[in-house]
Amino acid sequence: MTAVPPPTPSPSLERRLGLADAVFIGLGAMIGAGVFSVFAPAAASAGSAAALLGALALAAVVAYCNATSTAQLAARYPTAGGSYVYGRERLGEWWGFAAGWSFVIGKTASCAAMALTFAVYALPAGAEAFERPLAALAVAALVCVNLFGITRTALAARVIVVAVLAVLAVVVASGVTDALAGSAGGAGGAGGSAAIPAAALSDVTPYGIVQAAGLIFFAFAGYARIATLGEEVKSPERTIPRAVTVAFVIALAVYLAIATATVTALGADGLASAADPLVQVVQANGWEWAVPVVGVGAALASLGALLALVTGVGRTALAMGRRGDLPRALGVVDARRSVPRRAELAVGVVIVALVLAVDLRGVIAFSSFGVLLYYFVANVSAFGQPRTERRSPRVVQLVGAAGCVVLVAALPPSAVVAGVIVLAVGFGYRGLRLSRERRRGRSAAR
Template sequence: MTGLARRLGTLDATAIGLGSMLGAGVFAVFAPAAASAGGWLPVAILVAGFVAYCNAVASAQLAAAFPSSGGTYVYGRERLGPWWGFTAGWGFVVGKTASCAAMALTFATHVAPGAARPVAVAAVVVLVGVNLLGITRTAFVTKALLVFVLLVLALVIALSLVDGPAADPEAPGPVGPLEVLQAAGLLFFAFAGYARVATLGEEVRDPGRTIPRAILGALACALLLYLALGLTLLHTLGAQRLSQTTTPLATAVPEWSAVVTAGAAAASLGALLALIAGVGRTTLAMAREHDLPHWLATVHPRFAVPHRAELAVGAVVCVLVLTTDLRAVIGFSSFGVLVYYAIANLSAATQTGTDRRRPKTLNIVGVVGCLLLAATLPTGSVLVGLAVFAVGLAGRALTAS
């Protein structure tokens, strides 16, 4: 069986991780998070960031010990057993496939609101094609899009602070700890890309050194940026107005809306590109172990990519784009990925000796944090998430018997 090629360095890996986060975090979750947390939005960002840090520590520690494609699917199998690995992999594949649809719709909503669904499908087709050309093409395009997005976000922050606050016509309602936790759970959707490089572990040079640096570096950059943007948007729009807009950055600087729209498009494409790559690699890993159809385990002999897995992911994403709503998938995606990282923390907690790089306490806190945020998500997201996990586990039980 042809293997994947180690072609990514630290900069490439960090760019893929950061690029995976910015499309979701900047242009999709601030408004629904503000609707829950109100003026406590920065606290929700910090809570989500701390849980993400615990998960990042666990992912980095595990990825250094098991540098192969699949992320927590592989770690769960190796440290806890096949059923744990399957649960993690299933949560990642279904949750992140939903995220792909969200990013495609975010892109299309900004550039062609009158024809969002067909444009979103076209974007998926093009980016699957880019991924099929090899991981170095994916990294190059991600870095180019990321530079442009960072420039746009810096411009928004600077102009918003110069223009000063806009009037907030209504005071937000009372906010308690439950609402802050719910907002943190939604915001976790924005942090979930930091460990994307772990799913590409088989394609990273010197993985024991590169993967931990890339994961923690991408997370640190994203957290600082999210805090800056959250504070800026609260200052400029106020909590009530922020919670009611679907385009908060463009609303904050309306005279620069065309530039912000271009930034939103670039961020969404960058996130979508990296998401397709990550889901394809986890699908490859699950297919190798017959947890998904084994024909998906093929690696292209020339481009060294899991081409069948990526084509299958692209097809499913296109179906979701044509049938789902943008905001509806955020909570469901967060639920699936929180379960995924809870298993990552459990797996890391079993490591000992030279494999352990951080205190075990962080792993325990990570498990509790993930489960708490998952439980406080909107009820509909929790119920759908539980149903999807039940279907996946039942399917594995039937095929394994």
């Protein structure tokens, strides 16, 4: 194995986050723009309401396995970087790099998706020309929030998550009220959901269901944010596994309620073609007054997810910079604020560039590609942990790893091709760097 120079000395991050802080940061990443945007492309792939719910169940199983592996590893390696660190420690440097680079590219794409979703919901109809500039401004603002310290990030996450959950409760309540009115009045209620047909069963295929699950996984992956903050959590061996479990269970309950409400109100066809599905849900259920409320909720959810994502990507870039797998200038912690300032700023610049050029639906699939590979490494790493470190049987990691591979293979081919190319660029960068270091070592030996 090629020797890597020791990490650049710099201050460590401070342990300032408790259990509630970690849970809210994880929820902020999961219950974000994904719940407002991911069910439409997933419904298009699934082909029917029942198939969409089946895809949600499949995504939840894979996400549960990944969450369990992540919690088990984070308790053993409570430092910044998540599976980048786990892969290096348990499998080797190249495995760790594969996990870290996959996370950085996947979650950077997620950041762009969150920023664009925020702009779509925040601006009125007819203002499409301003969406990308507004998304870029949102990225810049939230990077600035992160630069003030992790406690500011945690406080902002709490406020946003509570507000978003309240808005999602309004969406679900509109469906419950419509269903009750329909039961009392006969075939239809106040809304028009009964008039929207579901997709024909002939449209449903196993491949479509698996592809839908891969897209839905985009909305589940936020619990990794808790693990990447391992160096800033108090009592990480106990806090991180508990926070991952609590955040996952809450998110799953919310997604199940929202998926049921959307397919009931719109049907699979209506949901698949909806640019703003939750807005259309309250409209279909006769709650016109709630349209602006849902729009504000979507905008807040996007900002909350973006805030948490920038935090997680910055910490992974910090860990990779410390070991030279990204430029070492990124591996420095600001002594005053205890934040990876350079890494955060670099991530912000890349996200701004993306939001000025990318398409929303395309980056969802690309993000899933990178994040699923990241969790594949996490499952393989957790599989080899000894009995004294285990929190779940090895079959959980086997199911998680296999699920990641299957979901990646079912993603849209364009996302897979783009992901492989960007992944290869990262491997090429690391290979060239190691080659230069070997040549310098041989020259010095002479």
